Amino acid sequence: MNHTPLNVALAMGPGVAPRIFPPHRLAQLVPELLLLNTEPMEEFASPESQAILARTDILITGWNCAAIDADVLQKAPRLRYILHAGGTVKHHVTDACWERGIQVSTAAEVNAIPVAEYTVAMILLANKRVLQVARKLHTDRTTVEPDQVFPDMGNYGKRVGIIGASKIGRHVIRLLAPYDLDVVVSDPYLDNAAAAALGVELVSLDELVASSDVVSLHAPSLPSTENLIDAGLVAELRPGATFINTSRGELVDQDALLDRIQRGDLYAVLDVTTPWVLPPDSKFYTHPNVLLTPHMAGSLGTELGRMAASTIDEALRVARGKPLLHALHPNDLAFTA
Template sequence: MSDPSSRLNIALAMPQDVARRVFPARLLERLEPGLNLLSTEPLQEFDSPRSRSLLARADILITGWGCPQLDETVLNAAPNLRYILHAAGSAKHHVGQACWDRGLQVSTAAEANAVPVAEYTVAMILLANKNVLQLARIVHTLHSAVEPEDYYPQLGNFRKRVGIIGASKIGRHVIRLLRSYDLEVVVADPYLDPEEAIELGAELVGLDELVASSDVVSLHAPSLPSTRHMIDARQIARLRPGATFINTARGELVDQDALLRRIEQGDLYAVLDVTTPWSLPTDSGFYVNPNVLLTPHVAGSLGSELERMAASTVEEALRLSRGEALRFPLRAADLAFTA
């Protein structure tokens, strides 16, 4: 048995319901023997005597959705804290400049969360090129089988062009998954060079070319002030007739009014897993237009997929207990171009 005094102390910081959903008991048991979980009950706030007592002892803070902000006051109550391991994607909501100034090392489970988003995206790309959603609606309306090529003679995935906007973690994983198919994949990203794009399995092109030439356009850029409405009315007008636009990133990256106007022309399809706001007004045209598929932010980690993020975070803690470096570090400089 390891010496308790040499073990790294861990505290959980997230709402109770998040901890129960994300961390099965069997995963927390893997923290032994080089790590000491101070309590299975997470810190839901940082002000109570219990919270201050646990913070004072913690070397590692495992955080989740809904973790309170880690400001100067909180960090002053955690003199031993060295690591923040976030069991989700973006840590921007609770990790700020005070953490970087203190020299804390931060890790996220963004790579793990990218997997189900990429899988959802690939599924939608394949369905879009086969016009499955449109054909299903026709069958349901006619109450009869139909000849698909009578409606969509060019349907299919062979050699169709798929445009990926953003070589983010998710965008890169989508490209990797698409290698299995006979598709032409192009990517637009100002931080990517042509050689790296080729290594991923795509051709680097400009955004204008990607939008105008792709059969399916899938958005994977981060939500930053500089990316608001990056898909504006001009880009939406350039989308080729019959194309499908997929958004699993954030609604604010798109001029949604312009998108709806184009869809209402009848020559554009959209798969939207995200919108701004999350719940659209009840009279929104997106709800009733037959060319739109709305899904309730289902692409990200949910249900059984949450355990993948928890396992990634636990493995990061185990690496620290063995004296190894973090596998998925997040640095302050990364925040300029990541969500």
Template sequence: MTTTSLNVALAMGPGVVNRVFPSRRLEALGPGLRLLSPTPMEDFTSPRSLELLAETDILITGWGCPKLDAVALAAAPRLTHVLHAGGTVRHHVGEECWERGIEISTAADANSIPVAEYTVAMILLANKRVLQIARKLHTERAEIEPDQVFPDMGNFGKRVGIIGASRIGKHVIRLLKSYDVRVFVSDPFLDQAAAAALGVERLSLEELVATCDVVSLHAPSLPSTYNLIHRALVASFKPGATFINTARGELVDQDALLGRIEQGDLYAVLDVTTPWVLPADSGFYTHPNVLLTPHLAGSLGMELERMAVSTIEEARRISRSEPLLHRLNAKDLAFTA
């Protein structure tokens, strides 16, 4: 890039820019970068948007960004980079972007950090039987001898199964190295050499589910992964195991999962469900073996700024003619979210 100044524009849904980008970040993009407007485009058809697109070299996108189709790209002849301050770009980056050679970057790595932290916290709590013991204490309101009730409580030597060596799955594995647990992975795209580099052992999905004390799901939501955790797998979970889902609800046969939980020998920590908000009469709300959280594992609150930092640093790398750190390739979409 030989231009002395690159024009940056924003495109995302209502309210997103204020949540993700503190004003001080946008006011100090760095040398060689000029923000065309602090107000993001919410469409690519209005006169204002068409005027901005005509001047844009780098487009920073966020949740709710409109589709970058052929019409939008025709209005943006200078556009060379789309930097997404979020995870997936499936909803707004079309085939036309790849065909034109526009470079795409995401903040998925930044967003993976809080999800992995949440997951590790839940793994440790699950093996320590904290949720069950706390519930018992609240209910009985009397002295409890925890290891008399749960003699298997504790993390030492426990088997933790990770389904999907995704960004998040790999970060969970890295964080778990600090603990005396045995980590196993099931992922069809992970070969033996890659597993060895991660310091984990590969297992088939069936063996992992049947033998691990905690099973955590980190596979992407793709047509091929719909109901990945099907009824037969749910039935084969090790008695007393805990299933953690921070991926997507549609990867799990939820009716089968609830049925197994109602047998009393399976626990679940669910940060995601299908639909996002369960019906008011869902048994997941009331069963004591279930902890529901409202999709809070990912970046929220102060964690959102990490994605802003990652995205702005990508823009700065472009201004310095350096390669993107988090470039996404079209082929990656076949096995990533």
């Protein structure tokens, strides 16, 4: 039976669409949906944007999308779905969207995949002491006997502590399952039965920090989690441990972390910091016990195609009358980044 296709529009910051939605991706929407704009709306105030909004049933959003508030919604009477090709929607999906009953979906589930892969790679390298041994080899430029320098090197039997059974935290746990590691988790919203179902042991945050060879942070950035890893917990990290942060810098007392690193008995892998870009004179850049990466754990390069595919699949599900696969509910916002 023939039916009129729903209208879909794009809204995101400058330069985002070519990275996530090249033409061959957008072509997958047709003919089940009518694409109103191949050049995304970067704002919602212009007459051109408002003309598009008036016809939009489904809004596909990306990074740096403008806020969708009550004034915007007034110009979009048909809008029923916001499908975000990224993780958090807190910067553009406002209370007015939830009050209107708009259904929201995100690509957070698939964005968790590369973050988890990055984390697992760093965990395995950290326990193997690869970065430290490589640095010594580059510095000494002579024969290095790795286990003479680091007799505790290796992954067998090491304890890995996961802070936060988030989408990413759970995926890290799944990816670590084949290895001979002792994996523990700390999360105030997880009980022993749920932890057992994940195949890990639930422990207190203090016990996790004090007993783990690698501590990996995967809690969301919320007012309640700011400075979660405070000076006291930093002090409890066991000597020789590696601390990994792919979450957000504001969850950690960075001054305390740097002080501990400068004592020489702690290592850190930091994909996120506060501020987002550290000042040029930050000691994090120069300390040999620190590996800094520029917020690259999440979807980048070819991995953006996975987020695009997930979002387009959601749009096609709507067109076919199916429920969203990755629906986000208002109550979820208290537990998600």
